[in-house]
Amino acid sequence: xxxxxxxxxxxxxxxxxxxxxxxxxxxxxxxxxxxxxxxxxxxxxxxxxxxxxxxxxxxxxxxxxxxxxxxxxxxxxxxxxxxxxxxxxxxxxxxxxxxxxxxxxxxxxxxxxxxxxxxxxxxxxxxxxxxxxxxxxxxxxxxxxxxxxxxxxxxxxxxxxxxxxxxxxxxxxxxxxxxxxxxxxxxxxxxxxxxxxxxxxxxxxxxxxxxxxxxxxxxxxxxxxxxxxxxxxxxxxxxxxxxxxxxxxxxxxxxxxxxxxxxxxxxxxxxxxxxxxxxxxxxxxxxxxxxxxxxxxxxxxxxxxxxxxxxxxxxxxxxxxxxxxxxxxxxxxxxx
Amino acid sequence: xxxxxxxxxxxxxxxxxxxxxxxxxxxxxxxxxxxxxxxxxxxxxxxxxxxxxxxxxxxxxxxxxxxxxxxxxxxxxxxxxxxxxxxxxxxxxxxxxxxxxxxxxxxxxxxxxxxxxxxxxxxxxxxxxxxxxxxxxxxxxxxxxxxxxxxxxxxxxxxxxxxxxxxxxxxxxxxxxxxxxxxxxxxxxxxxxxxxxxxxxxxxxxxxxxxxxxxxxxxxxxxxxxxxxxxxxxxxxxxxxxxxxxxxxxxxxxxxxxxxxxxxxxxxxxxxxxxxxxxxxxxxxxxxxxxxxxxxxxxxxxxxxxxxxxxxxxxxxxxxxxxxxxxxxxxxxxx
Numbered sequence: 001x002x003x004x005x006x007x008x009x010x011x012x013x014x015x016x017x018x019x020x021x022x023x024x025x026x027x028x029x030x031x032x033x034x035x036x037x038x039x040x041x042x043x044x045x046x047x048x049x050x051x052x053x054x055x056x057x058x059x060x061x062x063x064x065x066x067x068x069x070x071x072x073x074x075x076x077x078x079x080x081x082x083x084x085x086x087x088x089x090x091x092x093x094x095x096x097x098x099x100x101x102x103x104x105x106x107x108x109x110x111x112x113x114x115x116x117x118x119x120x121x122x123x124x125x126x127x128x129x130x131x132x133x134x135x136x137x138x139x140x141x142x143x144x145x146x147x148x149x150x151x152x153x154x155x156x157x158x159x160x161x162x163x164x165x166x167x168x169x170x171x172x173x174x175x176x177x178x179x180x181x182x183x184x185x186x187x188x189x190x191x192x193x194x195x196x197x198x199x200x201x202x203x204x205x206x207x208x209x210x211x212x213x214x215x216x217x218x219x220x221x222x223x224x225x226x227x228x229x230x231x232x233x234x235x236x237x238x239x240x241x242x243x244x245x246x247x248x249x250x251x252x253x254x255x256x257x258x259x260x261x262x263x264x265x266x267x268x269x270x271x272x273x274x275x276x277x278x279x280x281x282x283x284x285x286x287x288x289x290x291x292x293x294x295x296x297x298x299x300x301x302x303x304x305x306x307x308x309x310x311x312x313x314x315x316x317x318x319x320x321x322x323x324x325x326x327x328x329x330x331x332x333x334x335x336x
Numbered sequence: 337x338x339x340x341x342x343x344x345x346x347x348x349x350x351x352x353x354x355x356x357x358x359x360x361x362x363x364x365x366x367x368x369x370x371x372x373x374x375x376x377x378x379x380x381x382x383x384x385x386x387x388x389x390x391x392x393x394x395x396x397x398x399x400x401x402x403x404x405x406x407x408x409x410x411x412x413x414x415x416x417x418x419x420x421x422x423x424x425x426x427x428x429x430x431x432x433x434x435x436x437x438x439x440x441x442x443x444x445x446x447x448x449x450x451x452x453x454x455x456x457x458x459x460x461x462x463x464x465x466x467x468x469x470x471x472x473x474x475x476x477x478x479x480x481x482x483x484x485x486x487x488x489x490x491x492x493x494x495x496x497x498x499x500x501x502x503x504x505x506x507x508x509x510x511x512x513x514x515x516x517x518x519x520x521x522x523x524x525x526x527x528x529x530x531x532x533x534x535x536x537x538x539x540x541x542x543x544x545x546x547x548x549x550x551x552x553x554x555x556x557x558x559x560x561x562x563x564x565x566x567x568x569x570x571x572x573x574x575x576x577x578x579x580x581x582x583x584x585x586x587x588x589x590x591x592x593x594x595x596x597x598x599x600x601x602x603x604x605x606x607x608x609x610x611x612x613x614x615x616x617x618x619x620x621x622x623x624x625x626x627x628x629x630x631x632x633x634x635x636x637x638x639x640x641x642x643x644x645x646x647x648x649x650x651x652x653x654x655x656x657x658x659x660x661x662x663x664x665x666x667x668x669x670x671x
Binding site: 065067096098099100101102106108110115116118120123125126127128129130131132133134135137138144156157160161163164167168322323324325326327 | 361363387388390392393395397398399400401402403404405406407408409410411413428429432433436437438439440441442443444445446477478480501502
């Protein structure tokens, strides 16, 4: 751990735990609603990976940029996106964060710096680089964070981006959420060695492999990376090792990946990031009642979000060709 | 008015945009090269610094994506591809990302990026330094595509593209770089989606794109000598394109020849033709002719290039086809 990196104090830790709980319960509710047939948009759930989104975003400013992929409900919530609007988007309603045009894989919360998520694997990595380039040109101190999975490191986007940011020392943080599976293929079915982190050194970028289920570890390394980025010292790659509990897409646990993954999953279930943080809070003297209240409040918030989504209108077919281009008024507002 | 060439007009537009708006910057390959972009970007790095004029690694995908990301973050980037062929390595950011971004986020996050692609051809450069791929991009919702043919439009369309606030693909053609014309010194915009009638006529409508405009102009001169009065439309933008201008002209002439120096199959000339057939069928007095490239990659050997590329004679012959045999004979006699 970086000597200078600060740890989460008790109050901050409790807030970040709340973020993790909201993500977990949100995703579990989405899983239920898929099974009951109410949600149709393909959802890639991040249950088991919550500490990464929560820990990284806890180290960021509201105006820092983040970018996601297909498994990004957690990133949205961790950065401070409106929970109701996310649920409504997953219901494809006009009140959704993308006005019902995006579904689960195209979500945004520009008011808090989530500028978009897309399911083309690795696509937002170099786009994040561009936001970092914008920050560097303006000198405004904002950092840009790309969240992506282990599969994305097999795309050229990733390597081109590491080189470009290293060359210009751009304020970009690459967060690889290595959950050891890309769809149905394990890491070692896709590369000769478990060596994603070596790509950092190959491009002269500092890189750290860390336990992605340990909130404190994720947070402290992100703090160090943010400090470096804001100081004009360039990018960092953090490989956060974790595991997704559910299948690649949808609510099921192991439908598409077979017995081998089931055994691995049993091991990873013992390393639940929420329980890890929960234990830490209890050690710090936070009472069980406080933690129960957090869970209960999150459950109620999600109940309300589901009701909001159900009541919200669907987009109309007559609006099919709206938003293909952004009108000049909208553009000037965004750029102001 | 002042006369400068097409490449100088492009350079001037860049310089004025960089000067007027600090959000504008350039990224791409060849920006610091004295020759890579002809004179169209000459010494911009000296004038504006190598931070804002970023001659990049050989990473078409990352540089195009970075331009898109910077645009989303509030900048007004221009990403440069010295060959349109090389830009194929950036199709994901252009087609999947830039073109979709506004739509999938419900119009809340615009992508004010200009993607500049250069078509180059001839000179025995072969198949991967010669392609004109505009139809691929015109096919995609969410992209605007402009193809200036004159120095005036080269400047005015670039300024309009940067100010548009949406992804605009700006395609220029090296064949045109030495063409000269009137270009105002001040900044001005040419409206995206508006065609220009370069010559008024009543016998046949010739619609041309980019480098085919001067060729079609010469063809119209030849036709005039034969007593055939051609109307020449320079489309200037192919997405959106000025359908009304073409339909009005065909309503008058009843004949249409579309000249586009790209492949015929599923090309932009087919789009223009199909639109005219479905919306002005009654006006047509002859089958529409398309003058395009053969369905083959660009060859290297000069002798084969001669057979491959479109000539003034090809355009004149296509007009002859729309006029029927009597007029064809008249043209042969005149020729």
